[in-house]
Amino acid sequence: MRMLLSCLVGLLVFCLPTLLKAELVDRVVAVVNDEPVTLSELNEEGRDFFRQIIAKAPADQLEAALDKARREVLSSLINKKITAQKAKELGITVADQEVDEAVNSIMTRNNVSAPVFKKDLEAMGSTEENYRRTIRDQILRSKLLNQEVRTKVVITDEKARAYYDAHYTGKKVTQGYNILQMGFSWKKTGDGALEAAKTNARQRAEQAREQAVNNGNFRELAKSYSDLPSAAEGGDIGVIKEDEMAPYMRQTILAMQPGEISPLVETDSGYQFFKLLATEQGGVAPYEAVQEEIRELLYQEETEKYYEKWVKDLRKQYYIKELL
Incomplete structure (x- = not known):
């Protein structure tokens, strides 16, 4: 279930109330325009990250490390809220059928039935509802990227060939x-x-x-x-x-x-x-055999850079208040 593991992001961490300072009463930790981000959302999003820190950080540095991690996760959550709001503004939606097709595709690739799939999720402390929400978020982000970011990214043949020269012919x-x-x-x-x-x-x-x-x-x-x-x-x-x-x-x-x-x-x-x-005999793959991979790699790198700038610009336009 490699694809399943890579897609699972976030579960509740109230099972670690002291270390993570979980509270019995949920509260707002940030506001994006008029939409709140709650403590439970923060804990759900950062559960695995927080567990890693708890397992690795020295005791005298644990609180500071967790505080830093919470703020990083909160920033990521705010970005998610921003992109979701922008998608709504642009009329970009994800139909239930699209989520169904994505989940079915994942099950097919991993050769698992729906009952086994649900058991695997339960074994990892997740639910089908949480998993589907994650898939929906990923599809929405992809659609938004396609419309707002990827259409503005162009990889020229000169860039691709320069990468080939540096990483293939120039790296024996x-x-x-x-x-x-x-x-x-x-x-x-x-x-x-x-x-x-x-x-x-x-x-x-x-x-x-x-x-x-x-x-x-x-x-x-x-x-x-x-x-x-x-x-x-x-x-x-x-x-x-x-x-x-x-x-x-x-x-x-x-x-x-x-x-x-x-x-x-x-x-x-x-x-x-x-x-x-x-x-080792000095042979390298010809440019034609790897050009699509090179273009895709450069495209992904440029898209990520453009996306980061795009979100940063949106942050300046939106009302954001952190209350953590």
């Missing part, structure tokens, strides 16, 4: 192979269930590989579909030496040229495929 691999990967796992269960899980994993792998081969952004596809830990980094496992590779990886990688995407490879627990970016 001296030892090993620079590799991207995707993996699709199955759970080891009974014979009948195992075969079904294998079939599902192979189908997901084939679909992702087909998109990657057809000029898809390998890194973004890995983030969305891969079951491996490297998915968080866009499938990038860095530079791997030949003697560090598993036999199935070594056999596959040594037969590839930079820029190529490998066939599916079956492992003990799933299916994998790779994209070779560069080799």
Whole structure:
């Protein structure tokens, strides 16, 4: 449930009343125009963040660390309120059907049924209602970005080629192979269930590989579909030496040229495929093989910068009062 974990953000922290100073009576901690931000919202949004601080911060620094964390989370919540209000002002909405489709897509990618999905949420202390609200917020933000931010971001071919020169041709691999990967796992269960899980994993792998081969952004596809830990980094496992590779990886990688995407490879627990970016022999992926990934990477970076500026400008226009 990697995608599920990455989407879950925020649960109540009243189970830690002393450390987090939770109060029996909810109160307003900020106002954005005429809309309040409550203490319960703050605690819900920052629960995991606060727990990490409680687990790691020295006792004599805990209160200061928590106070700083609360203010950071409050600032994020205010930004959410601002973007939601702006979306309403622009008439941007999210239909229930859009949320249903997004949730169903996540369940399909992770090969889980609705009952199992709900149990997984409950095991993590969340609810279907909270999860759907998170998905709705993400869809709304994406729509707003598309309308207000992304249309203003342009990545020229000159920028993309400059990035390629700096990060590919200008950054030689001296030892090993620079590799991207995707993996699709199955759970080891009974014979009948195992075969079904294998079939599902192979189908997901084939679909992702087909998109990657057809000029898809390998890194973004890995983030969305891969079951491996490297998915968080866009499938990038860095530079791997030949003697560090598993036999199935070594056999596959040594037969590839930079820029190529490998066939599916079956492992003990799933299916994998790779994209070779560069080799110790001096080869690098041609610009045409990575240009879409480069453009998407630069586009995401520029969009985030523009978004931050856009929200900062909106903050100046809106009435905001923090009461924490």
